[in-house]
Amino acid sequence: MLRPGELAHIKEEAEVIPKHEIITALPSWQSAYNPNRPIHTRHGSQDPVLEKDVFFKEKIGGTPKRSRSRSSSLDGEENTHHSRMLFWLIICLVVLLILAIVLGAVLGTLLPGGSNAPPDPSVTEIPAGQTPTTTPTPTSGDGRSSPTPTPSMHIASLSVTGWSIEGPEGYFAVWLFWQNSRGYLSRATFNSSTGNWTRVSNFVKAKSGTPLAAAAFTTEYYKDQPNFNFTGAHHQAQVVYLDEKNRVNEWVFTDTGPALGEAGSLNDQKYMAHGDTQLASYWPNIIYQGMSGEMREARFACYERETCWNDGVLATTQPVNGSHMAMIPFHDELASVGVFYQEEDGRYLNFVEDSDRATAAFSDRISLNSSLAAFATTRKSAPSQSSLDKYLLWQSDDDKHIYMAYSDDSSDWKGPVTHPALAGAEAGTALSCLTGMTFTNFSLLEGTELSRCYFQTGAAVREVSFDGTSWDIVSIVPIEL
Structure with missing residues (x-):
């Protein structure tokens, strides 16, 4: 059981501890995508792109709270880590998008019926x-006319x-x-x-x-x-x-x-x-x-x-x-x-x-x-x-x-x-x-x-x-x- 002096000492220590920033979290797609949020489409793509970053800061219980398991330095490292992950994730998505566009164009050109563009008058x-x-009559390999x-x-x-x-x-x-x-x-x-x-x-x-x-x-x-x-x-x-x-x-x-x-x-x-x-x-x-x-x-x-x-x-x-x-x-x-x-x-x-x-x-x-x-x-x-x-x-x-x-x-x-x-x-x-x-x-x-x-x-x-x-x-x- 704590003595009154010890309890006051603990309170004083708590008051000098800095408050933690809002926790950064990677949300699920369901929570990130809001059908009512304005979207735009990249030129040449059918994929919708959210106007705002899919990463957001989340408040727990409505007020900022300090993490009990990590120190302030670890929090900074976590933020840096998430920023790097976000950067490389965006790079990967852009590369995949470019590959999809190029591949679709190539296949649309090469495959029969792949191009739906109307012919020019x-x-x-x-x-x-x-x-x-x-229409020509097909020929065999030796140049003679085929019977069909x-x-x-x-x-x-x-x-x-x-x-x-x-x-x-x-x-x-x-x-x-x-x-x-x-x-x-x-x-x-x-x-x-x-x-x-x-x-x-x-x-x-x-x-x-x-x-x-x-x-x-x-x-x-x-x-x-x-x-x-x-x-x-x-x-x-x-x-x-x-x-x-x-x-x-x-x-x-x-x-x-x-x-x-x-x-x-x-x-x-x-x-x-x-x-x-x-x-x-x-x-x-x-x-x-x-x-x-x-x-x-x-x-x-x-x-x-x-x-x-x-x-x-x-x-x-x-x-x-x-x-x-x-x-x-x-x-x-x-x-x-x-x-x-x-x-x-x-x-x-x-x-x-x-x-x-x-x-x-x-x-x-x-x-x-x-x-x-x-x-x-x-x-x-x-x-x-x-x-x-x-x-x-x-x-x-x-x-x-x-x-x-x-x-x-x-x-x-x-x-x-x-x-x-x-x-x-x-x-x-x-x-x-x-x-x-x-x-x-x-x-x-x-x-x-x-x-x-x-x-x-x-x-x-x-x-x-x-x-x-x-x-x-x-x-x-x-x-x-």
Whole structure:
């Protein structure tokens, strides 16, 4: 038991002992990371970095207390030791971070599909007569051809549009669209005044395997009409496609605008299509299947300012889901248009919109699920009539040749017929044909320079033309897959 003097002596000693600094401790990650604490991210890294040091001073019991097991000198050594540990820990973390960034970049470059960067859009001028490089046939070690050819990429859809200009300086233009192997849309444009092609690649990403539908018009259609605004352009072309959410989108090009084009006003409508839909278009109409498989029409008509797209259901019979479609004018000055499609029972019909009626179009001769294309020309047998000559093309399942049915008078459809120029198509080829422009008070120009069709042959796209009697192979289109 302590005497009163001893107790006072101990108290005096306690008063002269210096107070200990706050104890430094290495906290656990759970205690160091506060989700409400502001963070920032290092450039090039996805790792969050705390704004404040993860090391902090901890008070025990709310008041500073002296350690009972260490002296003041040991406390200083402990602080120095912790500082060194913190320094080397930071160095190690920085080195590991740099190694991770470098390794990720290398692997992303070397591994297939490692780079997700979109390809750069490009514009390439191709002189007349130049043909694209096709997919080579692999060779054996001694240089001889291997018996197995390299398979070519299958083109899911092709679509073409164009126009003619009359006069001594007249010309015609052809715009062909497709989707390349990276999922981006491209086009090849031919101008007869130069004889050259222009290829514009990677201008917009689309749903993989998207259907395509192209159309064109002259802005003269809407001259002096209210609610239309095409200032500075004479012609406009568009390609319609699906995005990843199966929304119907468009990309538009004007003859005075950028070569890469731009998104069209249709995109703002967010029209939802059936996942298996095909597309067909002739300005100002776009045909697609809705969510329930019904045939729908989006029509460009500015009844009110800034309200130009109008959508509704066509009075057709029920088509099979994913039916191939084609759309062309049936009468001059767009007095009527016809839509070809496949019914649920497999018959192919042509629906004439102005009469709300559908008739069979070689329903027992067109292969089921065949690609379909159509075009129209002025009627040679009766030029004074408004009826147009109509041509329907498809690929046979048997010989893979492309066949044509036609209607060039008031009688029933004739054919089918084929031609050597239509042979050699890839099985299940995409197929597209071109019709010139007609609109209210604008007649379809006479002539057959725009009577052209396009289909895949191996790794190339063949262009063929029809003079009203026979077919000719024109060229290989310089596409890039």
